Amino acid sequence: MRALEDVTVELRSGEVLGLIGPNGAGKTTLVNVVTGFDVPDSGSVELEGRDITAWRPHRRGRAGIARTFQGSRSFGGLSVRENVQVAGLGVGASPREARRRASRLLDLLGLASAAEAPAAVLSHGQERKLEVARALAIEPRFVLLDEPAAGLPEAEIPQFAEVLRTVRDERGAGVMLIDHNMALVMEVCDRIHVLDRGRTLAEGTPRDVRGNLDVTAAYLGESAIPEEGQPDADR
Amino acid sequence: MRRGDLVQLLGPIGLVVLVGIIGSLGFVSPDRQVEILGALVSVAIVVSLYVFVGNSGVVSFGHVSFVAVGAFAAGVMTIPVTLKPTITPGLFSLLARHSLGNVPSLVLAALVGGVFALLVGIPLMRLSGLSAGIATFAVLGVTHNILANWTKIGPGPLTLTTIPQTTGMLQGTLGAVGVVLVAFAYQRSRFGRKLRAAREDPAAARAAGIDIHRERLWAFALSGTLCGFAGGLFVHQAGTLQAGDVYLDLTFLTLAMLVVGGVGSLWGAVVGALVVSALGSFLLDAENGDVGFVNDLLGKPLWGGSRLVGVAAFMALVLVLLPSGLTNGREFGLPRLPRIRRPVRGSAS
Numbered sequence: 001m002r003a004l005e006d007v008t009v010e011l012r013s014g015e016v017l018g019l020i021g022p023n024g025a026g027k028t029t030l031v032n033v034v035t036g037f038d039v040p041d042s043g044s045v046e047l048e049g050r051d052i053t054a055w056r057p058h059r060r061g062r063a064g065i066a067r068t069f070q071g072s073r074s075f076g077g078l079s080v081r082e083n084v085q086v087a088g089l090g091v092g093a094s095p096r097e098a099r100r101r102a103s104r105l106l107d108l109l110g111l112a113s114a115a116e117a118p119a120a121v122l123s124h125g126q127e128r129k130l131e132v133a134r135a136l137a138i139e140p141r142f143v144l145l146d147e148p149a150a151g152l153p154e155a156e157i158p159q160f161a162e163v164l165r166t167v168r169d170e171r172g173a174g175v176m177l178i179d180h181n182m183a184l185v186m187e188v189c190d191r192i193h194v195l196d197r198g199r200t201l202a203e204g205t206p207r208d209v210r211g212n213l214d215v216t217a218a219y220l221g222e223s224a225i226p227e228e229g230q231p232d233a234d235r
Numbered sequence: 236m237r238r239g240d241l242v243q244l245l246g247p248i249g250l251v252v253l254v255g256i257i258g259s260l261g262f263v264s265p266d267r268q269v270e271i272l273g274a275l276v277s278v279a280i281v282v283s284l285y286v287f288v289g290n291s292g293v294v295s296f297g298h299v300s301f302v303a304v305g306a307f308a309a310g311v312m313t314i315p316v317t318l319k320p321t322i323t324p325g326l327f328s329l330l331a332r333h334s335l336g337n338v339p340s341l342v343l344a345a346l347v348g349g350v351f352a353l354l355v356g357i358p359l360m361r362l363s364g365l366s367a368g369i370a371t372f373a374v375l376g377v378t379h380n381i382l383a384n385w386t387k388i389g390p391g392p393l394t395l396t397t398i399p400q401t402t403g404m405l406q407g408t409l410g411a412v413g414v415v416l417v418a419f420a421y422q423r424s425r426f427g428r429k430l431r432a433a434r435e436d437p438a439a440a441r442a443a444g445i446d447i448h449r450e451r452l453w454a455f456a457l458s459g460t461l462c463g464f465a466g467g468l469f470v471h472q473a474g475t476l477q478a479g480d481v482y483l484d485l486t487f488l489t490l491a492m493l494v495v496g497g498v499g500s501l502w503g504a505v506v507g508a509l510v511v512s513a514l515g516s517f518l519l520d521a522e523n524g525d526v527g528f529v530n531d532l533l534g535k536p537l538w539g540g541s542r543l544v545g546v547a548a549f550m551a552l553v554l555v556l557l558p559s560g561l562t563n564g565r566e567f568g569l570p571r572l573p574r575i576r577r578p579v580r581g582s583a584s
Contacts (some may be wrong), residue, residue, distance in 0.1 A: 022381075035442060061444030069442070075435035077499070077564075078428075087431040089425040091444035100423075138444055 003029040005198045009105065011027045011142055011174040016164055017191035018206070019178045025027065025195040027178045028070060035067045036060045062091045066140035068131040070147050076120035080111055082117050083130055087137035098137070105133040108163060124151035135165060144176040149184055157181065161188045241507035242538035246507055246567025247415045247505040249477050251278055253258040254509060255408030268404065271581055275407035276468045278505055280416045281492045283461035285504035286418045287454045288493060290427055292434035293363065296486060297371030300378035301459040303481035304351050305344035305466025307382055307389045310398045310476045313340045319396050337401035347465015356455035368481050371525045377487060383478035395476040402471035410416060414461050421457060484543065488515070491550040497560025502567040507560065511546055518542040
């Protein structure tokens with residue numbers, strides 16, 4: 001079966017693009033394809049006009065494409081600060097520069113008080129924030145966040161939305177946000193792309209998409225979804 | 236560098252120097268001195284091994300290959316030219332007609348170990364997990380058979396003798412300290428940090444721009460360089476060498492040392508090497524009937540072969556009771572971690 005079929009997504013600099021859809025829609029697969037962790041059977045990934053489909057993940061990281069992962073993927077044995085520092089080092093920053101970035105990002109994400117603790121002891125929510133800090137430490141031009149707000153206390157969501165806006169406005173980065181928190185997605189995203197079973201269901205501004213009944217149906221898992229939305233298993 | 240970092244270095248260096256000083260004391264018997272010197276050389280080998288295994292998290296069963304080529308290079312090239320035709324006939328004439336001093340031979344050993352590791356590492360570092368371990372083991376087998384048979388580069392099946400025993404207590408101590416310093420500098424460097432991140436989570440490391448193959452290859456080559464150097468110390472301590480001396484027993488022993496001390500830390504490599512050396516020396520003495528209370532207890536010396544069995548049993552015991560080794564994978568005197576509240580782990584995913 002195909003995880004993604006005929007999906008075209010464009011992430012532009014200086015915008016937050018929401019990527020939503022029910023479980024199994026292909027959101028994480030799309031992130032994996034863009035960041036090089038999955039290689040597509042057909043289709044291509046372009047970065048500012050250059051075909052990077054054959055690039056390995058670390059090369060895309062150095063080219064400015066950052067991501068977070070759905071699961072817990074901190075460097076557990078390293079301190080919180082080292083987690084962020086090493087991402088800077090990974091893309092070639094000097095140790096001094098990497099330290100500077102780490103301090104700034106830990107402040108931005110509100111992790112400064114836990115900076116010297118091993119990442120393994122962080123709560124789930126803190127770990128998500130650490131992942132975001134780590135992704136930002138490569139000073140990305142594009143950053144793909146796979147459920148970064150999962151596990152965050154509801155009270156911290158507005159602050160997190162502010163972080164996303166900062167990344168977009170101050171750094172001019174393009175942000176792709178996958179999240180099930182619809183309030184966050186609707187509030188912070190400039191555009192939204194809706195996937196269902198590997199296909200594009202809708203795209204547009206939050207207002208447009210909110211009005212799209214299909215989206216609601218897909219989200220609620222109702223049987224109102226048209227039959228042609230089924231992934232084509234035999235092709 | 237922060238003060239806490241220097242404290243981490245103090246433990247390993249201090250312990251090595253302490254052992255070296257004890258070994259130099261007048262009342263220590265010559266036999267005991269040989270054991271202590273052997274322990275220092277073991278520290279050098281195990282720390283060299285740690286540079287790769289500890290930082291990358293990839294187990295290598297083949298590192299004794301680099302010790303072996305270093306030992307043979309240093310050994311063959313320090314035998315007096317006049318003796319070479321009798322000790323190791325059949326050498327390439329370049330090797331037969333030249334000899335080196337002690338220090339140049341150690342440099343040569345390091346170079347040979349490093350270049351060999353680099354060449355071997357280029358294909359091998361693409362592997363991971365079990366296949367990497369097995370492949371390194373294959374390298375050990377190949378290396379051993381070449382050294383044990385090819386008489387143009389060494390004695391082949393014969394024993395290399397009359398190697399100058401230039402590694403005394405001072406050189407052994409300095410050598411071990413030097414290896415510890417290099418290992419420490421590496422793990423604090425940007426290269427070491429990137430590799431340690433890759434050890435913790437390869438996917439996240441790649442997302443952060445880290446080229447895991449390349450970082451592993453650097454570590455492998457550095458580790459091979461240090462192993463070659465340690466092999467030079469090994470051969471200049473022993474004075475004789477045959478291919479079997481740097482093969483399976485040494486592989487098992489050095490891995491046991493690393494595991495016992497704790498694979499995850501430099502401190503663990505040093506502690507493990509010294510503790511297992513002490514245990515091994517004790518058991519060997521007991522096998523030779525030199526330990527009074529064992530003789531009294533059994534009515535005879537300890538059974539032959541008890542040393543390796545004892546070390547293996549000790550390693551198994553440590554693995555069961557302290558899976559992260561005696562040091563729990565921590566560096567020496569790690570500054571106390573700030574107390575942070577342990578929040579309840581969220582259930583959302």
